[in-house]
Amino acid sequence: MSSADTGNAPARFTVGDRVRVKDLPNLFYTRTQMYVRGLTGTIAARTYVDLIPEDEAWNRDDAQGEQFYIVRFRQKDLWEGYPFHNDTLQSEFPDRWLEPVSE
Amino acid sequence: MSEQRGWPPAAANNPRVNLVPIPLLEAIRNDDKTWEKLAPHYGVTNPDPPWKVSLYATCECLAVGEALPLLERRRAEDRLGQTLYRGTPAPEQQLLALAHIMLSRGLLNEEELARRMNIVRSRLDTS
Amino acid sequence: MRQSHEHDGSHEHPAAPMVDEITDFEVLEIAVRELAIEKGLFTAEDHRRFTEWAEQIGPAAGSRLVAKAWTDPAFKARLLADATAACREVDVDWSEPTGSGTASDYMNLRVLEDTPTLHHVIVCTLCSCYPRPLLGHSPYWYRSPNYRRRLIRWPRQVLMEFGLNLPPEVEVRVEDSNQKCRFIVLPVRPAGTENWTEEQLAEIITRDCVIGVALPRPDRKADDVLPVHKARRPVRSEHD
Numbered sequence: 001m002s003s004a005d006t007g008n009a010p011a012r013f014t015v016g017d018r019v020r021v022k023d024l025p026n027l028f029y030t031r032t033q034m035y036v037r038g039l040t041g042t043i044a045a046r047t048y049v050d051l052i053p054e055d056e057a058w059n060r061d062d063a064q065g066e067q068f069y070i071v072r073f074r075q076k077d078l079w080e081g082y083p084f085h086n087d088t089l090q091s092e093f094p095d096r097w098l099e100p101v102s103e
Numbered sequence: 104m105s106e107q108r109g110w111p112p113a114a115a116n117n118p119r120v121n122l123v124p125i126p127l128l129e130a131i132r133n134d135d136k137t138w139e140k141l142a143p144h145y146g147v148t149n150p151d152p153p154w155k156v157s158l159y160a161t162c163e164c165l166a167v168g169e170a171l172p173l174l175e176r177r178r179a180e181d182r183l184g185q186t187l188y189r190g191t192p193a194p195e196q197q198l199l200a201l202a203h204i205m206l207s208r209g210l211l212n213e214e215e216l217a218r219r220m221n222i223v224r225s226r227l228d229t230s
Numbered sequence: 231m232r233q234s235h236e237h238d239g240s241h242e243h244p245a246a247p248m249v250d251e252i253t254d255f256e257v258l259e260i261a262v263r264e265l266a267i268e269k270g271l272f273t274a275e276d277h278r279r280f281t282e283w284a285e286q287i288g289p290a291a292g293s294r295l296v297a298k299a300w301t302d303p304a305f306k307a308r309l310l311a312d313a314t315a316a317c318r319e320v321d322v323d324w325s326e327p328t329g330s331g332t333a334s335d336y337m338n339l340r341v342l343e344d345t346p347t348l349h350h351v352i353v354c355t356l357c358s359c360y361p362r363p364l365l366g367h368s369p370y371w372y373r374s375p376n377y378r379r380r381l382i383r384w385p386r387q388v389l390m391e392f393g394l395n396l397p398p399e400v401e402v403r404v405e406d407s408n409q410k411c412r413f414i415v416l417p418v419r420p421a422g423t424e425n426w427t428e429e430q431l432a433e434i435i436t437r438d439c440v441i442g443v444a445l446p447r448p449d450r451k452a453d454d455v456l457p458v459h460k461a462r463r464p465v466r467s468e469h470d
Contacts (some may be wrong), residue, residue: 018385029174031354031408035382047411048338053174054310068409070340075404086401094410123299137251141388146247159367160280164272165334166357177357181375194372195255200260211265219261220254227252 004079010049012095019071019086019098029053032097040101041073052094057092072079109194120179122186125215128199128206139192162201170210174211179204225228283327288366289437292414295364296319296440298433299341300419309416313339315438322363336410340404342442343416349400350415351442352380352388354407361412365437372441382406392443393454415442422448 013019023037024030031053047068050056055063075087138152165171183200191199205211267274298320300307309316314324316420324337331337339361342350354360355378360368371377381388385402389395396402405413417439423431436452438444 013274029172031174031356033406034410035355045340047409050410052407068411070411072403075385075402077311084386084398084402086399087385087403088401090405091406092411094409131258134254136251136255138249138253140254141249141251142251145249147249152249152253152255154256156284157263157281157300158259159246159284160277161259161266161272163280163284163332163334164276165266167276168272170266170271174357183418185375193373198255198259198262202258205262205266210269210271211262215265216258216261219265219416220257223257223264224252227257 002101011046012062012094013043013046013067013098014068015043015045015055018101019043019069020101021071022097022099024097027054029056032093033091035078036071036073039073039077041071041077043069045070045073045094048055050094054097068094069098070089071098120182122182124187125203125206125213127213127220128203132188132195132199135191137192137195144215152194154198158194158198158201162197171204171208176201176204180209263333280332283332284367286363289364289440290415290432291317291320291322292354292361292364292437293432293435294428294438295322295414296416296430296435297428299416300431301428304346306416309341310343313341313414317364324363326363326377332362334359335412339364340411340413341416342413344418344442346418347400348403349379349396349442350403350405350413351385352405352407352413352415353378355382359407361414364414367441371438389443392438394444414440417442417446420446422447 009034013039018040019042020040021032021036021038024032047070049067051063051065070090070092072088073081075089076085078089108180141147142149142152162173162176166173180197180200182204184196187203188196188199202211202216206213206216212217235423250404263277266272267277295317299309305316305319310320317324317339324331324335327338329407334357342352344350353372358368358378360371360372362368382404385404386396390404407413417435420434423434432448433451434448436444436446436450436453439446444450444453
Protein backbone atom coordinates (compact mmCIF):
# COMPACT_ATOMS: atom_id res chain seq x y z
CA MET A 1 0.00 0.00 0.00
CA SER A 2 1.79 3.05 -1.24
CA SER A 3 1.75 6.04 1.03
CA ALA A 4 1.70 8.17 -2.09
CA ASP A 5 -1.76 6.83 -2.89
CA THR A 6 -3.55 9.68 -1.14
CA GLY A 7 -5.37 11.06 -4.14
CA ASN A 8 -8.77 10.22 -2.68
CA ALA A 9 -10.61 12.84 -0.70
CA PRO A 10 -11.66 11.58 2.74
CA ALA A 11 -15.34 11.04 1.84
CA ARG A 12 -16.17 10.95 -1.84
CA PHE A 13 -19.48 9.10 -1.79
CA THR A 14 -23.03 9.65 -0.60
CA VAL A 15 -25.91 7.27 -0.08
CA GLY A 16 -27.22 6.02 -3.39
CA ASP A 17 -23.96 6.34 -5.32
CA ARG A 18 -22.96 3.41 -7.45
CA VAL A 19 -19.45 2.20 -6.58
CA ARG A 20 -17.13 -0.59 -7.58
CA VAL A 21 -14.85 -2.38 -5.14
CA LYS A 22 -11.26 -2.08 -6.29
CA ASP A 23 -8.93 -5.00 -6.50
CA LEU A 24 -5.96 -3.49 -4.73
CA PRO A 25 -2.87 -5.50 -3.84
CA ASN A 26 -3.49 -7.48 -0.68
CA LEU A 27 -1.86 -6.89 2.62
CA PHE A 28 -2.17 -9.23 5.53
CA TYR A 29 -4.51 -6.95 7.43
CA THR A 30 -6.79 -6.19 4.54
CA ARG A 31 -10.43 -6.60 5.44
CA THR A 32 -11.78 -6.28 1.92
CA GLN A 33 -12.99 -9.70 0.96
CA MET A 34 -12.02 -11.45 -2.26
CA TYR A 35 -15.62 -12.20 -3.18
CA VAL A 36 -16.52 -8.55 -3.78
CA ARG A 37 -13.44 -7.47 -5.69
CA GLY A 38 -14.30 -5.76 -8.96
CA LEU A 39 -18.01 -5.80 -8.25
CA THR A 40 -20.47 -2.92 -8.27
CA GLY A 41 -22.90 -1.99 -5.54
CA THR A 42 -24.69 0.99 -4.05
CA ILE A 43 -23.71 3.08 -1.04
CA ALA A 44 -26.27 2.18 1.62
CA ALA A 45 -24.85 4.19 4.51
CA ARG A 46 -21.93 6.26 5.69
CA THR A 47 -20.72 4.82 8.97
CA TYR A 48 -17.70 6.57 10.51
CA VAL A 49 -14.30 8.03 9.76
CA ASP A 50 -11.38 5.89 10.88
CA LEU A 51 -7.96 4.61 9.95
CA ILE A 52 -8.02 1.82 7.40
CA PRO A 53 -7.19 -1.58 8.92
CA GLU A 54 -3.87 -1.72 7.10
CA ASP A 55 -2.69 1.55 8.61
CA GLU A 56 -4.04 0.74 12.01
CA ALA A 57 -2.27 -2.61 12.04
CA TRP A 58 1.07 -0.99 11.34
CA ASN A 59 0.50 1.84 13.82
CA ARG A 60 0.88 4.46 11.16
CA ASP A 61 0.20 7.63 13.10
CA ASP A 62 0.80 9.71 10.00
CA ALA A 63 -2.10 8.02 8.23
CA GLN A 64 -5.25 10.02 7.69
CA GLY A 65 -8.63 8.60 8.60
CA GLU A 66 -11.14 8.11 5.84
CA GLN A 67 -14.86 7.63 5.50
CA PHE A 68 -16.20 4.09 5.77
CA TYR A 69 -19.35 2.98 3.96
CA ILE A 70 -21.77 0.15 3.88
CA VAL A 71 -22.19 -0.99 0.29
CA ARG A 72 -25.13 -3.07 -0.85
CA PHE A 73 -24.80 -5.63 -3.63
CA ARG A 74 -27.36 -7.70 -5.45
CA GLN A 75 -26.64 -11.36 -4.81
CA LYS A 76 -27.30 -11.98 -8.51
CA ASP A 77 -24.29 -9.78 -9.24
CA LEU A 78 -22.07 -11.59 -6.74
CA TRP A 79 -22.78 -15.20 -7.68
CA GLU A 80 -23.44 -16.58 -11.11
CA GLY A 81 -26.79 -18.25 -11.28
CA TYR A 82 -28.00 -16.97 -7.92
CA PRO A 83 -31.70 -17.74 -8.23
CA PHE A 84 -33.44 -15.20 -5.98
CA HIS A 85 -33.86 -11.88 -7.68
CA ASN A 86 -34.44 -9.70 -4.64
CA ASP A 87 -31.68 -10.93 -2.36
CA THR A 88 -28.85 -8.61 -1.38
CA LEU A 89 -25.64 -8.56 0.62
CA GLN A 90 -24.02 -5.67 2.44
CA SER A 91 -20.52 -5.14 3.68
CA GLU A 92 -18.34 -2.27 4.80
CA PHE A 93 -15.39 -0.61 3.05
CA PRO A 94 -13.16 2.42 3.52
CA ASP A 95 -13.18 5.14 0.89
CA ARG A 96 -9.97 4.14 -0.83
CA TRP A 97 -11.26 0.69 -1.66
CA LEU A 98 -14.12 2.12 -3.74
CA GLU A 99 -14.27 3.88 -7.07
CA PRO A 100 -17.19 5.68 -8.70
CA VAL A 101 -19.15 3.97 -11.42
CA SER A 102 -21.28 5.81 -13.92
CA GLU A 103 -24.22 3.84 -15.15
CA MET B 104 -18.95 -27.79 -9.23
CA SER B 105 -16.74 -25.19 -10.83
CA GLU B 106 -14.85 -22.77 -8.66
CA GLN B 107 -16.36 -19.32 -8.71
CA ARG B 108 -14.27 -16.24 -8.36
CA GLY B 109 -13.92 -15.25 -4.76
CA TRP B 110 -15.46 -18.49 -3.55
CA PRO B 111 -15.01 -19.74 -0.90
CA PRO B 112 -14.60 -16.39 0.84
CA ALA B 113 -10.87 -16.11 1.37
CA ALA B 114 -9.17 -13.82 3.78
CA ALA B 115 -6.71 -11.97 1.65
CA ASN B 116 -3.13 -13.06 1.70
CA ASN B 117 -3.13 -15.67 4.39
CA PRO B 118 0.29 -16.47 5.73
CA ARG B 119 0.56 -20.14 6.47
CA VAL B 120 0.26 -21.11 10.10
CA ASN B 121 2.78 -23.73 11.15
CA LEU B 122 0.99 -27.07 10.92
CA VAL B 123 3.74 -29.21 12.40
CA PRO B 124 2.23 -31.04 15.37
CA ILE B 125 3.57 -29.97 18.75
CA PRO B 126 4.13 -33.03 20.96
CA LEU B 127 3.02 -31.37 24.19
CA LEU B 128 -0.27 -30.28 22.64
CA GLU B 129 -0.77 -33.55 20.78
CA ALA B 130 -0.56 -35.41 24.08
CA ILE B 131 -3.21 -33.18 25.62
CA ARG B 132 -5.45 -33.51 22.61
CA ASN B 133 -5.13 -37.28 22.43
CA ASP B 134 -5.93 -37.65 26.10
CA ASP B 135 -9.23 -36.04 25.15
CA LYS B 136 -10.41 -35.07 28.63
CA THR B 137 -12.81 -32.53 27.19
CA TRP B 138 -15.62 -30.83 29.10
CA GLU B 139 -18.13 -32.31 26.71
CA LYS B 140 -17.08 -35.80 27.85
CA LEU B 141 -16.45 -35.17 31.52
CA ALA B 142 -19.33 -32.91 32.50
CA PRO B 143 -22.11 -35.45 31.91
CA HIS B 144 -20.06 -38.07 33.71
CA TYR B 145 -20.10 -35.87 36.81
CA GLY B 146 -23.65 -34.70 36.34
CA VAL B 147 -22.64 -31.14 35.60
CA THR B 148 -25.04 -29.38 33.30
CA ASN B 149 -23.08 -26.20 32.62
CA PRO B 150 -22.25 -26.37 28.91
CA ASP B 151 -18.93 -24.55 29.37
CA PRO B 152 -15.81 -25.39 31.35
CA PRO B 153 -15.03 -22.84 34.08
CA TRP B 154 -11.86 -21.69 32.31
CA LYS B 155 -13.64 -20.70 29.08
CA VAL B 156 -14.16 -17.09 30.10
CA SER B 157 -10.57 -16.77 31.23
CA LEU B 158 -9.44 -18.07 27.82
CA TYR B 159 -11.58 -15.45 26.10
CA ALA B 160 -10.03 -12.74 28.26
CA THR B 161 -6.54 -13.99 27.39
CA CYS B 162 -7.33 -13.79 23.66
CA GLU B 163 -8.72 -10.28 24.16
CA CYS B 164 -5.67 -9.11 26.11
CA LEU B 165 -3.29 -10.51 23.51
CA ALA B 166 -5.14 -8.60 20.79
CA VAL B 167 -5.23 -5.32 22.70
CA GLY B 168 -1.56 -5.59 23.57
CA GLU B 169 -0.84 -6.41 19.92
CA ALA B 170 1.08 -9.57 20.79
CA LEU B 171 -1.48 -11.51 18.74
CA PRO B 172 -3.91 -9.44 16.65
CA LEU B 173 -7.43 -10.70 16.34
CA LEU B 174 -7.53 -11.37 12.62
CA GLU B 175 -4.23 -13.25 12.72
CA ARG B 176 -5.39 -15.43 15.60
CA ARG B 177 -8.76 -16.16 14.00
CA ARG B 178 -7.22 -17.19 10.71
CA ALA B 179 -4.78 -19.50 12.44
CA GLU B 180 -7.60 -20.85 14.61
CA ASP B 181 -9.65 -21.62 11.50
CA ARG B 182 -6.73 -23.39 9.87
CA LEU B 183 -5.76 -25.37 12.95
CA GLY B 184 -9.38 -26.23 13.66
CA GLN B 185 -9.67 -27.86 10.26
CA THR B 186 -6.38 -29.72 10.47
CA LEU B 187 -4.44 -30.61 13.60
CA TYR B 188 -7.27 -30.00 16.06
CA ARG B 189 -10.14 -31.06 13.90
CA GLY B 190 -12.83 -32.81 15.88
CA THR B 191 -11.77 -31.40 19.23
CA PRO B 192 -14.76 -29.58 20.68
CA ALA B 193 -14.72 -25.85 21.22
CA PRO B 194 -13.42 -24.41 23.59
CA GLU B 195 -10.69 -27.02 23.94
CA GLN B 196 -9.99 -26.51 20.25
CA GLN B 197 -9.63 -22.77 20.76
CA LEU B 198 -7.31 -23.30 23.71
CA LEU B 199 -5.08 -25.75 21.84
CA ALA B 200 -5.03 -23.44 18.84
CA LEU B 201 -4.05 -20.48 20.99
CA ALA B 202 -1.20 -22.39 22.62
CA HIS B 203 -0.11 -23.65 19.22
CA ILE B 204 -0.08 -20.17 17.69
CA MET B 205 1.83 -18.71 20.60
CA LEU B 206 4.42 -21.48 20.40
CA SER B 207 4.73 -21.12 16.63
CA ARG B 208 5.30 -17.41 16.90
CA GLY B 209 7.86 -17.80 19.66
CA LEU B 210 5.78 -16.03 22.29
CA LEU B 211 6.28 -19.14 24.43
CA ASN B 212 8.44 -22.22 24.10
CA GLU B 213 7.37 -25.80 24.58
CA GLU B 214 9.79 -26.57 27.39
CA GLU B 215 8.74 -23.69 29.59
CA LEU B 216 5.09 -24.39 28.90
CA ALA B 217 5.50 -28.03 29.93
CA ARG B 218 7.39 -26.97 33.03
CA ARG B 219 4.76 -24.43 33.97
CA MET B 220 2.01 -26.99 33.46
CA ASN B 221 3.72 -29.31 35.94
CA ILE B 222 4.00 -26.52 38.48
CA VAL B 223 0.35 -25.53 38.02
CA ARG B 224 -0.80 -29.12 38.24
CA SER B 225 0.99 -29.78 41.54
CA ARG B 226 -0.36 -26.52 42.88
CA LEU B 227 -3.91 -27.53 42.03
CA ASP B 228 -3.41 -31.09 43.25
CA THR B 229 -2.45 -29.99 46.72
CA SER B 230 -5.11 -27.32 47.15
CA MET C 231 -12.63 -31.28 46.39
CA ARG C 232 -16.32 -31.63 46.85
CA GLN C 233 -18.00 -28.90 48.79
CA SER C 234 -20.81 -29.94 51.05
CA HIS C 235 -23.46 -27.56 52.20
CA GLU C 236 -24.65 -28.35 55.67
CA HIS C 237 -27.84 -26.64 56.67
CA ASP C 238 -29.77 -26.56 59.84
CA GLY C 239 -33.40 -27.20 59.38
CA SER C 240 -35.43 -29.32 57.11
CA HIS C 241 -34.08 -28.42 53.68
CA GLU C 242 -31.35 -30.65 52.36
CA HIS C 243 -29.33 -29.09 49.59
CA PRO C 244 -27.35 -31.66 47.65
CA ALA C 245 -23.80 -30.59 46.91
CA ALA C 246 -23.59 -28.97 43.48
CA PRO C 247 -21.94 -31.45 41.16
CA MET C 248 -18.50 -30.51 39.90
CA VAL C 249 -16.06 -32.09 37.55
CA ASP C 250 -13.84 -33.53 40.25
CA GLU C 251 -10.63 -33.88 38.31
CA ILE C 252 -8.06 -31.45 37.06
CA THR C 253 -7.77 -31.73 33.33
CA ASP C 254 -4.80 -30.90 31.16
CA PHE C 255 -6.95 -28.26 29.50
CA GLU C 256 -7.59 -26.49 32.77
CA VAL C 257 -3.88 -26.61 33.53
CA LEU C 258 -2.92 -25.46 30.03
CA GLU C 259 -5.18 -22.42 30.21
CA ILE C 260 -3.62 -21.32 33.48
CA ALA C 261 -0.06 -22.02 32.32
CA VAL C 262 -0.48 -20.04 29.10
CA ARG C 263 -1.99 -17.11 30.96
CA GLU C 264 0.67 -17.03 33.71
CA LEU C 265 3.53 -17.21 31.23
CA ALA C 266 1.98 -14.50 29.07
CA ILE C 267 1.69 -12.20 32.07
CA GLU C 268 5.24 -12.92 33.18
CA LYS C 269 6.51 -12.11 29.72
CA GLY C 270 4.66 -8.81 29.77
CA LEU C 271 2.25 -9.64 26.95
CA PHE C 272 -0.52 -8.27 29.17
CA THR C 273 -1.08 -7.55 32.84
CA ALA C 274 -3.00 -9.57 35.40
CA GLU C 275 -5.13 -6.49 36.00
CA ASP C 276 -6.15 -6.26 32.36
CA HIS C 277 -6.96 -9.94 32.33
CA ARG C 278 -9.07 -9.64 35.44
CA ARG C 279 -10.96 -6.71 33.97
CA PHE C 280 -11.73 -8.54 30.73
CA THR C 281 -12.71 -11.68 32.62
CA GLU C 282 -15.21 -9.74 34.70
CA TRP C 283 -16.60 -8.10 31.60
CA ALA C 284 -16.81 -11.40 29.74
CA GLU C 285 -18.63 -13.02 32.66
CA GLN C 286 -21.44 -10.50 32.74
CA ILE C 287 -22.36 -10.18 29.06
CA GLY C 288 -25.24 -12.27 27.76
CA PRO C 289 -28.17 -12.21 25.34
CA ALA C 290 -30.79 -10.87 27.77
CA ALA C 291 -29.84 -7.27 27.02
CA GLY C 292 -30.40 -7.81 23.30
CA SER C 293 -33.83 -9.27 23.97
CA ARG C 294 -34.76 -6.32 26.19
CA LEU C 295 -33.56 -3.87 23.58
CA VAL C 296 -35.75 -5.33 20.85
CA ALA C 297 -38.75 -5.63 23.16
CA LYS C 298 -38.35 -1.99 24.10
CA ALA C 299 -38.17 -0.98 20.45
CA TRP C 300 -41.34 -2.92 19.74
CA THR C 301 -43.32 -1.27 22.54
CA ASP C 302 -41.88 2.27 22.67
CA PRO C 303 -41.84 4.14 19.33
CA ALA C 304 -39.79 7.02 20.75
CA PHE C 305 -37.14 4.59 21.95
CA LYS C 306 -37.15 2.88 18.59
CA ALA C 307 -36.49 6.22 16.93
CA ARG C 308 -33.57 6.86 19.27
CA LEU C 309 -32.27 3.36 18.61
CA LEU C 310 -32.33 3.82 14.86
CA ALA C 311 -30.69 7.24 15.14
CA ASP C 312 -27.83 6.17 17.43
CA ALA C 313 -27.87 2.54 18.40
CA THR C 314 -24.70 2.59 20.51
CA ALA C 315 -26.08 5.37 22.72
CA ALA C 316 -29.54 3.80 22.96
CA CYS C 317 -27.99 0.64 24.44
CA ARG C 318 -27.35 2.55 27.64
CA GLU C 319 -31.11 2.55 28.17
CA VAL C 320 -30.85 -1.24 28.65
CA ASP C 321 -27.71 -0.82 30.77
CA VAL C 322 -25.26 -1.80 28.07
CA ASP C 323 -22.28 0.47 27.67
CA TRP C 324 -20.21 -0.29 24.60
CA SER C 325 -17.24 1.61 26.03
CA GLU C 326 -16.65 -1.05 28.69
CA PRO C 327 -14.37 -2.35 30.01
CA THR C 328 -11.60 -0.02 28.81
CA GLY C 329 -13.49 3.23 28.25
CA SER C 330 -13.13 2.73 24.52
CA GLY C 331 -14.65 -0.70 24.09
CA THR C 332 -12.88 -3.94 23.30
CA ALA C 333 -10.51 -4.92 20.52
CA SER C 334 -13.25 -6.77 18.69
CA ASP C 335 -16.56 -5.08 19.54
CA TYR C 336 -15.69 -1.38 19.10
CA MET C 337 -18.45 1.21 19.51
CA ASN C 338 -20.38 1.33 16.26
CA LEU C 339 -23.60 -0.61 16.63
CA ARG C 340 -26.10 -0.52 13.77
CA VAL C 341 -29.63 -1.88 13.82
CA LEU C 342 -30.94 -3.77 10.80
CA GLU C 343 -34.69 -3.29 10.77
CA ASP C 344 -36.67 -6.10 9.21
CA THR C 345 -39.96 -5.51 7.40
CA PRO C 346 -42.46 -8.02 6.04
CA THR C 347 -40.52 -7.95 2.74
CA LEU C 348 -36.93 -7.61 4.06
CA HIS C 349 -35.14 -10.12 6.27
CA HIS C 350 -31.63 -9.52 7.56
CA VAL C 351 -29.11 -12.11 8.72
CA ILE C 352 -25.66 -11.40 10.12
CA VAL C 353 -22.28 -13.07 9.57
CA CYS C 354 -18.62 -12.15 9.72
CA THR C 355 -16.80 -14.11 7.06
CA LEU C 356 -13.36 -12.93 8.15
CA CYS C 357 -13.38 -13.69 11.83
CA SER C 358 -16.88 -13.98 13.39
CA CYS C 359 -17.28 -10.47 14.78
CA TYR C 360 -20.40 -10.38 16.91
CA PRO C 361 -22.23 -7.76 19.06
CA ARG C 362 -21.03 -9.25 22.34
CA PRO C 363 -22.07 -6.39 24.65
CA LEU C 364 -25.69 -7.06 23.67
CA LEU C 365 -25.72 -10.76 22.95
CA GLY C 366 -22.85 -12.25 24.96
CA HIS C 367 -20.47 -14.78 23.45
CA SER C 368 -21.16 -16.02 19.96
CA PRO C 369 -22.44 -19.57 19.52
CA TYR C 370 -20.01 -22.08 18.11
CA TRP C 371 -21.90 -22.45 14.84
CA TYR C 372 -21.60 -18.70 14.19
CA ARG C 373 -17.80 -18.99 14.45
CA SER C 374 -17.55 -22.07 12.28
CA PRO C 375 -16.09 -21.81 8.77
CA ASN C 376 -19.14 -23.79 7.67
CA TYR C 377 -21.54 -20.95 8.55
CA ARG C 378 -19.24 -18.14 7.54
CA ARG C 379 -18.53 -19.54 4.09
CA ARG C 380 -22.00 -20.74 3.25
CA LEU C 381 -24.27 -17.98 4.52
CA ILE C 382 -23.08 -15.38 2.03
CA ARG C 383 -23.36 -17.76 -0.91
CA TRP C 384 -26.40 -19.88 -0.07
CA PRO C 385 -28.22 -17.91 2.63
CA ARG C 386 -31.62 -19.48 2.12
CA GLN C 387 -30.24 -23.02 2.35
CA VAL C 388 -28.45 -22.17 5.57
CA LEU C 389 -31.56 -20.52 6.98
CA MET C 390 -33.57 -23.62 6.11
CA GLU C 391 -31.18 -25.66 8.23
CA PHE C 392 -32.20 -23.39 11.07
CA GLY C 393 -35.82 -24.08 10.21
CA LEU C 394 -36.42 -20.72 8.55
CA ASN C 395 -37.96 -20.81 5.11
CA LEU C 396 -38.67 -17.44 3.49
CA PRO C 397 -40.72 -16.88 0.34
CA PRO C 398 -38.78 -15.81 -2.75
CA GLU C 399 -40.32 -12.34 -2.88
CA VAL C 400 -38.89 -11.50 0.55
CA GLU C 401 -35.48 -9.87 0.21
CA VAL C 402 -32.91 -11.81 2.20
CA ARG C 403 -30.14 -9.36 3.03
CA VAL C 404 -26.90 -10.77 4.39
CA GLU C 405 -24.77 -8.38 6.43
CA ASP C 406 -21.08 -9.30 6.42
CA SER C 407 -19.64 -7.37 9.35
CA ASN C 408 -16.06 -7.12 8.16
CA GLN C 409 -15.04 -3.79 9.70
CA LYS C 410 -15.87 -2.00 12.94
CA CYS C 411 -19.64 -1.80 12.73
CA ARG C 412 -21.48 -4.40 14.74
CA PHE C 413 -25.03 -5.34 13.88
CA ILE C 414 -28.21 -6.66 15.37
CA VAL C 415 -31.45 -7.54 13.64
CA LEU C 416 -34.65 -5.83 14.74
CA PRO C 417 -37.17 -8.50 13.75
CA VAL C 418 -40.77 -7.86 12.84
CA ARG C 419 -43.01 -8.22 15.88
CA PRO C 420 -45.05 -11.38 15.33
CA ALA C 421 -48.82 -11.54 15.28
CA GLY C 422 -50.39 -12.96 18.39
CA THR C 423 -48.41 -10.71 20.76
CA GLU C 424 -50.79 -7.80 20.94
CA ASN C 425 -50.98 -6.31 24.45
CA TRP C 426 -47.95 -8.31 25.62
CA THR C 427 -45.68 -6.60 28.15
CA GLU C 428 -42.06 -5.83 27.38
CA GLU C 429 -41.04 -8.73 29.61
CA GLN C 430 -43.26 -11.18 27.80
CA LEU C 431 -41.95 -10.01 24.45
CA ALA C 432 -38.33 -10.24 25.57
CA GLU C 433 -38.89 -13.93 26.38
CA ILE C 434 -39.58 -14.79 22.73
CA ILE C 435 -36.79 -12.61 21.31
CA THR C 436 -34.02 -15.16 21.39
CA ARG C 437 -30.40 -14.70 20.42
CA ASP C 438 -30.99 -16.48 17.11
CA CYS C 439 -33.73 -13.95 16.26
CA VAL C 440 -31.32 -11.07 16.81
CA ILE C 441 -28.71 -12.70 14.56
CA GLY C 442 -31.38 -13.35 11.96
CA VAL C 443 -31.41 -17.14 11.72
CA ALA C 444 -34.78 -17.40 13.45
CA LEU C 445 -38.02 -15.44 13.58
CA PRO C 446 -39.61 -14.66 16.93
CA ARG C 447 -42.74 -16.72 17.60
CA PRO C 448 -45.27 -16.39 20.41
CA ASP C 449 -44.77 -20.06 21.30
CA ARG C 450 -40.97 -20.16 21.33
CA LYS C 451 -38.80 -19.02 24.24
CA ALA C 452 -35.52 -20.79 23.52
CA ASP C 453 -33.21 -21.28 20.60
CA ASP C 454 -33.10 -24.76 19.16
CA VAL C 455 -29.98 -26.78 19.86
CA LEU C 456 -28.56 -27.67 16.48
CA PRO C 457 -26.92 -30.91 15.53
CA VAL C 458 -23.51 -30.35 14.00
CA HIS C 459 -23.94 -30.02 10.24
CA LYS C 460 -21.22 -31.17 7.96
CA ALA C 461 -21.09 -29.05 4.81
CA ARG C 462 -22.96 -30.93 2.13
CA ARG C 463 -20.71 -29.50 -0.50
CA PRO C 464 -17.15 -29.67 0.72
CA VAL C 465 -15.41 -26.42 -0.14
CA ARG C 466 -11.76 -25.93 -0.72
CA SER C 467 -10.13 -24.38 2.31
CA GLU C 468 -9.93 -20.63 2.04
CA HIS C 469 -6.40 -20.88 3.35
CA ASP C 470 -4.94 -22.89 0.47
